[in-house]
Amino acid sequence: MRTIKELFQYREMIFSLIRKDLRGRYKGSVLGILWTFINPLLQLAVYTVVFSVLVPTNIDKFYIFLFVGLVPWLFFNTSLVGGSTSVVSQENLIKKIYFPRQVLPISYVTSGFVNMLLTFLVIFAVLILSGFGVNVKVVWALPLVMLVEYLLALGIAMITSALTVYLRDLEYILGILAMCWMYLTPILYEVDIIPEQYRKLIYFNPMTGVIMCYRDILYYKQFPHLGTLGLATVVGVVFLIAGFVIFERLQKHFVEEL
Template sequence: MNTLKELYEYREMIVSLIHRELRGKYKASVLGFLWTFLNPLFQLSIYTVVFSIILRAGIEDFYLYLFVGLVPWNFFSASVAGGAGCVVSQENLIKKIYFPRMVLPIACVTSAFINMLLTSIITFVFIIFSGRGVNVQALLWFPIIALIQYIFTLGICKLSSALTVFFRDLEYFLGIIMMAWMYLTPIMYKIDMVPEDLRYLFNLNPMTSIISAYQDILYYKRVPNFQTLITASVIGIAFLLLGSVVFNKLQKKFVEEL
């Protein structure tokens, strides 16, 4: 409760950091904030060519199936990659003034989350123009699964940002982990394409249940499986608590390590 109260007192700093992150990301580029939409579109184009024409995934409206999973994955990936160095990159600020260090991963994840919500606009445009339409009842679950993913991602970001202060190589190692993690998540293939004797391993992946929920809502136009939501919620809350505990314990030594 003390941590939450302190974070509330520094809410203006969090908003300022989010604003700076959003504005500074593409500050020197010509197209600026348009890259928020262009990056996933370029990814979509490349993966669609590879898996629709060359490798032939055999999924109907593959571009739509891919985009539904790719947008939330990009949010998760960007948060973990950026969050790993969010404390280290603010070394001068941390040494000069006091503020709750937890505002750094919160600002990092929230700015990436806003980017995801903006990019989701393109997803809805694709859905409408594809002629598949939407299920309004299912769509009501979108904010819920987005919140669950935010909670889970924030927990992972707190863990990675705190541990990177003590193990700097972790920031680079995470790049390898995220690449493998992406291919172990049913974004470019359906989970039922995985051999049945190995499927349980893929279901242990926390992002499997989250991505599956997005696919249920936006691609299959159905209410997410209740068990999937429960699994995603429990995992999300567990990682948020674990990340908070580890971050609070390690932040006492941030200054001397930096």
């Protein structure tokens, strides 16, 4: 509780770090902030070419099916891999001055989240311009799903960023882990294609529910399955609490370990 109060006190620091990150992300590049939009579009193009020309699937409008899952995944991926270095990279600040250390993963994940929100502008543009359309009756549930994903990503980033201080290899291990995780999440495929006996297992992956909810809302244009959404929410909250607890324990020796 005290930590949360303190974090609220330090909100300006979080904001300024997010601003610095967003502004600095494509600093020096010619296209600047446009990369936020171009990057996912190019990825979309690659996957579309691969899965509709080289390895055709029988999923209708595959590029949209893929896009609405891929963008949320990229945010999660960034939080998982990049978030792990959010503490280590601010070594100098941590050694010099006190501030609630949670500020660092929070601002990192939040800036990724803002980036995802901007990308969603592209998604909506594609949905509307392609004539696919958006179901306004269910789209209000989207922020809820985003929030759940944010909590999950933040919880995981808290854990990885604190552990990376003690074990620097984690950054690279997580890179491989993230790749495996992506293929274990139904982004490129439908859950139905998984053989019956393994299908239960994929629900242990906390990202499965989240991606399914995104797809329900944007691709199938229906309200997400309540059970899926509820479970995802619980998992997200559990990860967040675990993240805070673990981070709090580990952060006490940050300065000595860095």
